[in-house]
Amino acid sequence: MSSTDLGEALHAWRDRVTPEQAGLPAGGRRRAPGLRREELSRLAGISADYIVRLEQGRAVNPSSPQIIEALARALHLESGEREHLFRLAGLAAPGPGTVPRRITPGVHRILDRLRDTPVAVYDATWTQLLANPLYTALIGEWTGPDLNAAWRAFVTSTTRVRHTPESNGALQQLLAADLRRTSALYPDDAALTDLITQLRRRSAHFADLWDTGTTAEHQSSRKTIDHPTVGTLTLDCDVLHVAGNHLRIMAYTAEPATEDAQRLALLSVLGTQTLSG
Template identity: 60%
Template sequence: MATAEFGSAVRRWRDRVSPEAAGLPAGGQRRAAGLRREELAMLAGISVDYVTRLEQGRASNPSPQVVEALARALRLSGTERAHLFRLAGLLAPGGSTVPTHVTPSVQRMLDRLSGTPVAVFDASWTLLFANPPYAALMGDPSGWRGDERNSVWRHFIGPGSRARYTPEALRAFERALVADVRATFARYPDDPRLRRLVAELRARSERFAELWDSGAVGAHEAARKIIDHPRVGAVTLDCDVLSVSGSDLRIMVFTAEPGSEDADRLALLTVLGTQTLAH
């Protein structure tokens, strides 16, 4: 890995991204027009110390997930992203692997939804981006690593989520989720990360293995969900899943009926959660 060159590239690209372009407030005195290290770290979901060590050439071998997160936070083009992967000594994910690149245009759209809980997942349901309202609603994912960031793993093996289901709704949700992963597996059969994930899920979850072997078909789509929030109680929300043409991403958006008690609870927990995250 060209450690110094990687750090220089990150620092150079950080300097060119304005806070406004990254969806951040531009207040306060700034020595430069670009992002601060603290802001880049927050956007990429990594520590400030790690960003500092990367930029100063004191950290080597960043993982593909870290490089992808930096490319997204820095609003890199496809060519720039591929260059950053090369500087890290890595091969940029190609057509045979599940796409994980959040394009600058998609990121700009997400920036304009800053007051709405929004998250972006790849086609295997691994979390790529979550804005502060989503973190306030579903739990802060900034400390999640590896399989912890995959919604399928969390549901069948891990701690689950704050979503509450009736038995019938749970069965339908699980069928659709496994069917969606099956379809992704068929499109990217050579993706080693996806193959390992499916193998672990089949080995450790009888329910997942049963649904996988049944050949269930379907897709994880829009639904009304009840979220059990530890601070404001149950919140009933519409959950829409939008697909991004050409990049195989899923954008999950939670909204409440205007003027309803659920809208009030959503607004309250967003403020409370955002304050907590700020500390």
């Protein structure tokens, strides 16, 4: 198979996904009903220029498994289509010993129906795979290593969530224990192994927590968020676990008829307008 085959398949799949299916605003009149390259770029976390080169068959040695996986998620590919995409890229699809990073159609449908709720999907390593516009407006837009919650907690400290030393310590302890649990479930995942190695290297506190051998599963909580536009919101943060693939759906909700609910409603207008402008 050639790079031209890969480009044609990507273009066809991009044309098939509507902005509404991807949780994006329609954005006025369109020449074609599918995603624009810039929209696919934002959803997959890949530069629009690289997507152009992939579609035009100009990318040499096209893509790492992480990029192909991100494209498969953004394009809502079924299991067989995902495997075909890996073959077109000259790569082997991740096997059963690796962390599942494919968002199932059912989870996509759940997100489609929760557009007025800040929702994101994380894999078992606590790497964000997908976030709807309201989640991004509330929490911020992550890129690179900061897509991983443990990296943010131990290395960069990038967050809008208000923490005390006690709550931050509890979060770090829970994330380290959760990652240890995940590493036992997926011992052959190279990306997970590399994440743990880098966290141990960059954070002595993570290394100490890791060496305790404690395992745990991340729990739901109540969080206070300092937002730069709408102010402070205190919200319930619930984590729903998808059976079989250990995906985590994180959703923020406000108690009805409260100032927090009013501010979240305001953000649903102001925040998504900013993202689509």
